[in-house]
Amino acid sequence: MINQDDRNGLAGESVVTVFGATGFLGRRIVTRLLERGVDIRAASRHPHQLRGNASGKRRSRPIEADILDPSSIAAAVAGSRAVVNAVSLYVERDEQTFERVHVEAAANLATASRHAGVERFVQISGIGSDPKSHSDYIRARGRGEEVVKAAFPGAVIVRPAVMAGADDAFISTIARLVPLLPIYPLFGDGHTRLQPVHVEDVADAVSRLVSGQVAIDASIFECVGTRIYSFQELVQEIATELNTRVTLMPVPFPLWRILAAASEGFAAAPLTRTQVDLMRRDNVATSDLPGLEELGIQPRDIVEVIRMIAHEA
Numbered sequence: 207m208i209n210q211d212d213r214n215g216l217a218g219e220s221v222v223t224v225f226g227a228t229g230f231l232g233r234r235i236v237t238r239l240l241e242r243g244v245d246i247r248a249a250s251r252h253p254h255q256l257r258g259n260a261s262g263k264r265r266s267r268p269i270e271a272d273i274l275d276p277s278s279i280a281a282a283v284a285g286s287r288a289v290v291n292a293v294s295l296y297v298e299r300d301e302q303t304f305e306r307v308h309v310e311a312a313a314n315l316a317t318a319s320r321h322a323g324v325e326r327f328v329q330i331s332g333i334g335s336d337p338k339s340h341s342d343y344i345r346a347r348g349r350g351e352e353v354v355k356a357a358f359p360g361a362v363i364v365r366p367a368v369m370a371g372a373d374d375a376f377i378s379t380i381a382r383l384v385p386l387l388p389i390y391p392l393f394g395d396g397h398t399r400l401q402p403v404h405v406e407d408v409a410d411a412v413s414r415l416v417s418g419q420v421a422i423d424a425s426i427f428e429c430v431g432t433r434i435y436s437f438q439e440l441v442q443e444i445a446t447e448l449n450t451r452v453t454l455m456p457v458p459f460p461l462w463r464i465l466a467a468a469s470e471g472f473a474a475a476p477l478t479r480t481q482v483d484l485m486r487r488d489n490v491a492t493s494d495l496p497g498l499e500e501l502g503i504q505p506r507d508i509v510e511v512i513r514m515i516a517h518e519a
């Protein structure tokens with residue numbers, strides 16, 4: 207378990223490089239690590255999007271790096287003590303394919319980290335990642351886990367469930383749409399089971415793993431929330447928090463996929479085939495892998511997060 211007396215972890219020792227540091231999860235990982243007294247190299251393609259981030263004497267230094275570019279990877283990880291890969295890709299565009307980003311580039315980052323003498327490597331993946339899946343996205347996430355573990359023995363995989371928090375893309379979207387739509391469309395029959403987790407709890411878990419203050423010896427951690435909802439129950443819970451009634455309508459998955467393919471034509475696709483594929487299967491913890499509790503984290507009650515998001519919607 208966590209050694210609570212040693213809150214500094216990697217403090218004073220050197221730098222942690224976070225790829226995807228401007229993202230929904232990545233920027234919270236940066237904040238948590240800064241609070242633990244770690245200097246951060248915050249890597250992304252658009253580093254200016256990183257808002258001022260500092261804690262005490264510790265700072266995050268934004269650097270421009272593309273995980274698809276081996277030379278920028280090498281420069282980003284040089285001299286780092288730990289590396290986190292929190293890069294996402296939900297829609298394939300041109301050379302940005304799931305295979306290139308989630309498999310090849312993840313392997314390249316892990317290999318470059320090993321060559322640079324990095325001690326800890328944390329790969330953010332997702333619940334349900336499966337190298338044998340029929341979904342291109344889910345299969346790439348599963349293959350990504352395999353190649354990272356092969357390239358960096360001792361790498362830790364973190365699999366979050368769908369993450370909730372201010373400015374999330376899931377619960378906030380439902381909360382915005384429920385008051386607008388006379389009939390709310392369900393993914394399939396709405397029975398897919400979800401276990402949303404607070405994004406801050408996942409960031410906390412990653413910061414503990416990076417800091418090495420974890421006695422448990424495991425290579426995969428699943429980060430899930432306190433409650434399991436069917437999608438239908440979740441929409442109803444959000445409607446209740448919004449003090450509104452919602453009429454639900456089942457919509458078959460093949461129709462969702464057609465809508466998602468059309469939506470991917472827009473630069474900021476409101477719906478993607480990846481989302482549809484993820485909603486086809488339960489997104490809950492398996493029973494045999496460690497998670498937040500084993501890292502000494504009591505997950506926040508997701509109802510509080512839903513309430514907060516609903517009131518801000």
Ligand SMILES: NC(=O)c1ccc[n+]([C@@H]2O[C@H](COP(=O)([O-])OP(=O)(O)OC[C@H]3O[C@@H](n4cnc5c(N)ncnc54)[C@H](OP(=O)(O)O)[C@@H]3O)[C@@H](O)[C@H]2O)c1
Pocket residue numbers: 225226227228229230231232249250251252253255271272273274291292293294295330331332333365366367368369370376
């Ligand atoms: N959000 C969820 O509910 C959820 C659930 C389970 C698992 N996950 C996983 O958690 C991780 C983080 O997800 P997120 O939702 O925080 O993603 P996000 O908000 O979309 O952020 C993605 C980050 O990756 C960076 N990035 C994208 N392409 C890059 C490239 N080629 N080179 C370098 N950086 C790149 C982005 O910055 P630039 O665009 O500036 O490069 C951004 O900082 C992903 O692995 C995701 O699959 C997310």
